[in-house]
Each structure stands twice: as C-alpha cells, then as structure tokens.
Amino acid sequence: MKGWTERILRHWRIDASGLALVAALTAVAYLLEIRPVLSARQAAGAGVAELAEKRRRAAELEGALRSQEEPLSEAQRLLAALDVRLEDAGRLNERVAKLTEMAGQSGLQVDGIEPGKVVGISGARYRTVSIRLTGRGVYRNCARFLRDISEKVRDSSVTQISLSGQNGVAEANATFAFDLLWYTAPEEVGQAR
8 A cells, every 4th residue: 555655646746836826926917917918907987087077077068167157158249338438637627627517408507517637557448537526406316317327427427426405305406426436448558747
C-alpha cells in the first residue's frame, strides 16, 4: 500500500502545483488585464451618467431661455413703442411754457413755477430737472392736468402731489403743489460746464 500512497501523493503534488500555477496566472491576469478593464468600464459608466446629467441640465436651461424669449420680445416691442426722445436741459424755458399752457388748458391758475438744478451723473443715459408748480384750481381740473402730464409729456414724472381745499366742497378752489421730474438728454462730452 505504500506504493499506492506515494503515487497519490505525487499526483496531488502535481495537481497542487498546477492549481498554484493556475491561481498565480489568474491573479496576474486579473491585475494586468481584468482590473484595468473593470476600472475603465466603471469610469465610463460615471462619464455616461455625468453626460446624461449635463444634457438634462442643458435641456432645462434651454427651456428656461425659451420661456423668457416671449416676455423679452414684448418688452422690446413696448420699449420701441414708447420712443421717448429726451430734450436738452437748455430748453427749460420752453418746458416751463408748455407746462403753464397745459395747466391753463386744464383750468388751473398757475401761481408759480420753480425749476431746480440740472442733476446728472457722469456717464448716465439721462439727467433730471425738478420742476415745482404751485397754484389754484378745482380737484377735477388738477386730476385732468396730472392725466395730461402722464399721457402727453412722457419724459416727465410726477414725484409729489399736495392739494388742500375746503372739506366737503368738491367744486371749491384748492391750492396745489405738483413736483415734477423732467428727464433730459445726457450732457455731451466737451459740453461740461
């Protein structure tokens, strides 16, 4: 039986060394071939997921951009319709005469007009001149004058309104003070004073 045991042990040694060689070759193949391929596949999967997220975000931003195109077009259309041309602040006397005429046409008695100084910031697209109108008239005529200012004199805005009159008497003369802000053209380069 001793011979039979030696043969079995010899075969097991050969099988064991063969198994060890196969295990070593498998480990080398894993380290040199399979592991880099698995790492590359994992990196490619992460890249595909990142690309899909970036495409989703780009589609979202494109949708947001499209949703703003119509309001932008509308705003540009309205801006073009306004077409307000600012006059030079040197035409202040003409502006005062126009306001006085409009007040008279509205049935108001102007007692005083006090223009302020021209105010502007270097590089700004406009300058401003404050104008204070004081006088007398009924409430309805004051409202008509203010409506005419907003409709006919689009380069000016009313910044303050002060009315005082008799309580409960709609047609009584009231005293008024209207503070206006006139937007004028910016000062030309070389025209600085």
